[in-house]
Amino acid sequence: MTFKVLISDPLSEDGIKPLREADNIQVDIDTGLSPDELTEKIGEYDALLVRSQTKVTRDIISQASKLKIIGRAGVGVDNIDLSAATEYGVIVVNAPDGNTNSAAEHTVAMLMSLARKIPQAFLALKNGKWDRKTHVGVELKGKTLGVVGMGRIGAEVAARAKGQRMNVIAYDPFLTKERADKLGVDFGSVEDVIVASDFITVHTPLIKETKHLINKDAFAKMKDGVRIINCARGGIIDEDALYDAIKSGKVAGAALDVFEEEPATDHRLLELPEVIATPHLGASTVEAQENVAIDVSHDVVRYLTEDVAKNPVNLPSVPKELMNKIEPYFHLSEKLGTFLTYLIPGVIEEINISYSGELTELEVAPLTRNTIKGLLKRHLGDHVNDVNASYLAEKRGIQVNENKSSTPRGFTNLLKVEVKTKEVTRSIAGTLLNGLGPRIVQVDAYSVDLVPEGDLVVIKHNDRPGVIGKVGSLLAERGINIAAMQVGRSDVGGEAIMILTVDKYLEDADVEALNEFEEIEKLTAMEL
Numbered sequence: 001m002t003f004k005v006l007i008s009d010p011l012s013e014d015g016i017k018p019l020r021e022a023d024n025i026q027v028d029i030d031t032g033l034s035p036d037e038l039t040e041k042i043g044e045y046d047a048l049l050v051r052s053q054t055k056v057t058r059d060i061i062s063q064a065s066k067l068k069i070i071g072r073a074g075v076g077v078d079n080i081d082l083s084a085a086t087e088y089g090v091i092v093v094n095a096p097d098g099n100t101n102s103a104a105e106h107t108v109a110m111l112m113s114l115a116r117k118i119p120q121a122f123l124a125l126k127n128g129k130w131d132r133k134t135h136v137g138v139e140l141k142g143k144t145l146g147v148v149g150m151g152r153i154g155a156e157v158a159a160r161a162k163g164q165r166m167n168v169i170a171y172d173p174f175l176t177k178e179r180a181d182k183l184g185v186d187f188g189s190v191e192d193v194i195v196a197s198d199f200i201t202v203h204t205p206l207i208k209e210t211k212h213l214i215n216k217d218a219f220a221k222m223k224d225g226v227r228i229i230n231c232a233r234g235g236i237i238d239e240d241a242l243y244d245a246i247k248s249g250k251v252a253g254a255a256l257d258v259f260e261e262e263p264a265t266d267h268r269l270l271e272l273p274e275v276i277a278t279p280h281l282g283a284s285t286v287e288a289q290e291n292v293a294i295d296v297s298h299d300v301v302r303y304l305t306e307d308v309a310k311n312p313v314n315l316p317s318v319p320k321e322l323m324n325k326i327e328p329y330f331h332l333s334e335k336l337g338t339f340l341t342y343l344i345p346g347v348i349e350e351i352n353i354s355y356s357g358e359l360t361e362l363e364v365a366p367l368t369r370n371t372i373k374g375l376l377k378r379h380l381g382d383h384v385n386d387v388n389a390s391y392l393a394e395k396r397g398i399q400v401n402e403n404k405s406s407t408p409r410g411f412t413n414l415l416k417v418e419v420k421t422k423e424v425t426r427s428i429a430g431t432l433l434n435g436l437g438p439r440i441v442q443v444d445a446y447s448v449d450l451v452p453e454g455d456l457v458v459i460k461h462n463d464r465p466g467v468i469g470k471v472g473s474l475l476a477e478r479g480i481n482i483a484a485m486q487v488g489r490s491d492v493g494g495e496a497i498m499i500l501t502v503d504k505y506l507e508d509a510d511v512e513a514l515n516e517f518e519e520i521e522k523l524t525a526m527e528l
């Protein structure tokens with residue numbers, strides 16, 4: 001099978017080598033597509049690779065019937081509709097580390113250019129003006145830099161600012177005193193930062209909480225003559241409020257690499273002499289572009305061929321060590337879910353998944369997602385996957401509970417799934433037998449030993465002599481071979497269960513014929 005990958009923004013040719021070198025991947029590069037053109041084209045592709053230009057909207061994702069993965073060669077994913085991607089089962093991966101250094105260096109370049117008015121002086125000189133009066137700057141040494149957002153880039157900028165003998169004060173919801181001490185920075189609230197700083201640089205993602213984080217009220221609290229830098233995302237700073245604050249003289253200057261609307265060629269902020277700007281160049285170095293393209297290309301290859309990704313954005317990442325431990329349970333967890341779908345009539349209201357034995361020592365969320373996938377896929381179709389399984393369950397109002405409990409005797413690990421509808425509660429449990437693989441060991445109250453594979457027939461019947469023989473003979477008459485048989489009963493002459501593994505899926509006519517036997521209470525044919 002060949003996977004088709006579309007690259008719709010300019011990426012480093014060296015960086016996409018992992019895609020070019022993969023045997024089963026065809027790479028198409030088509031940059032500058034309009035939204036309509038991309039919507040029309042996307043249906044052919046298994047993967048889409050973008051930077052920040054391509055807006056991957058819900059409309060586009062909804063037309064992407066084959067799309068499995070969107071790779072963002074960079075950090076910010078605000079150009080991708082993550083909810084839509086999750087809903088449609090499309091994993092989004094980014095390259096969080098590859099451009100940190102370049103973005104931090106660009107921020108420092110902007111900080112120094114802003115302080116010394118280098119772009120303004122250069123422009124004047126280009127226009128033939130030798131003007132040494134207008135372009136008097138300020139020193140950085142001894143000034144305070146406020147860093148809002150001390151993640152990868154914020155922390156790198158802070159370290160470099162200290163090299164310029166600046167004091168640094170930072171705010172980040174995850175910045176602890178210990179980490180601040182280690183980084184050699186002061187820390188406080190956003191307000192503390194904006195009140196204390198001579199220069200303020202923002203390094204948060206653009207999310208609901210950070211939209212217009214630096215607004216009119218914030219500018220009012222700042223020092224007179226403060227200077228602002230935004231090399232993160234347009235929209236973190238309210239551009240109208242910034243314009244007014246510059247016009248009023250509150251803000252002495254601003255250095256902007258990013259804008260609320262890009263491209264921003266015709267922006268009133270660009271008319272102000274106090275504003276210097278670059279066209280979103282923070283990550284535009286040979287090194288960063290190669291790094292991010294390599295990282296994201298590797299993830300696309302990995303996901304398309306092995307179903308694992310290192311940097312997922314809309315799915316928690318599973319460390320390799322954990323993956324190695326839980327991978328053998330994947331087959332079992334999905335099959336337990338699928339098995340149960342055949343047993344339950346009506347609408348699932350609650351799913352209880354309990355893990356025992358060695359499973360209690362592991363992070364089992366990936367197995368829970370996989371079990372839910374097994375429970376939903378038969379009815380909702382193949383688009384159900386690990387990315388959207390939990391979302392789809394939640395959307396249907398299904399309550400999912402995960403718990404860990406002590407192991408029943410005889411099993412080193414046990415995974416039990418119980419499903420409740422308004423009418424019934426059914427359960428099933430399975431284990432991974434050392435060297436023998438997955439086994440179903442319990443169906444409701446009955447102990448069994450069953451390989452969760454192939455065509456099965458589950459028969460609830462009354463425990464009377466001859467039933468097993470009758471079923472066996474009827475199937476033999478119809479040319480259906482029984483490969484394995486499990487029987488269990490509550491008590492002698494009471495309710496009993498028979499599970500057959502057969503070589504051929506039972507047709508409706510076979511089921512009807514078996515149902516003629518009065519001892520049979522319920523018969524379910526299933527395909528695992």
Ligand SMILES: NC(=O)c1ccc[n+]([C@@H]2O[C@H](COP(=O)([O-])OP(=O)(O)OC[C@H]3O[C@@H](n4cnc5c(N)ncnc54)[C@H](O)[C@@H]3O)[C@@H](O)[C@H]2O)c1
Nearest residue numbers: 075076103149150151152153172203204205231232282283
């Ligand atoms: N200009 C460019 O070309 C360029 C290049 C790379 C990254 N970026 C942008 O830079 C930003 C930071 O990237 P990063 O790699 O450092 O990300 P990161 O995830 O490592 O850091 C972001 C930090 O922001 C913090 N944060 C979240 N909400 C906050 C809030 N309300 N107040 C303060 N801090 C908050 C987070 O806790 C996190 O520590 C992103 O917006 C990214 O898209 C821009």
Ligand SMILES: O=C(O)[C@H](O)COP(=O)(O)O
Nearest residue numbers: 051052053074075076283
């Ligand atoms: O979030 C990022 O990684 C940067 O904004 C880089 O964006 P770009 O890939 O469009 O340069």
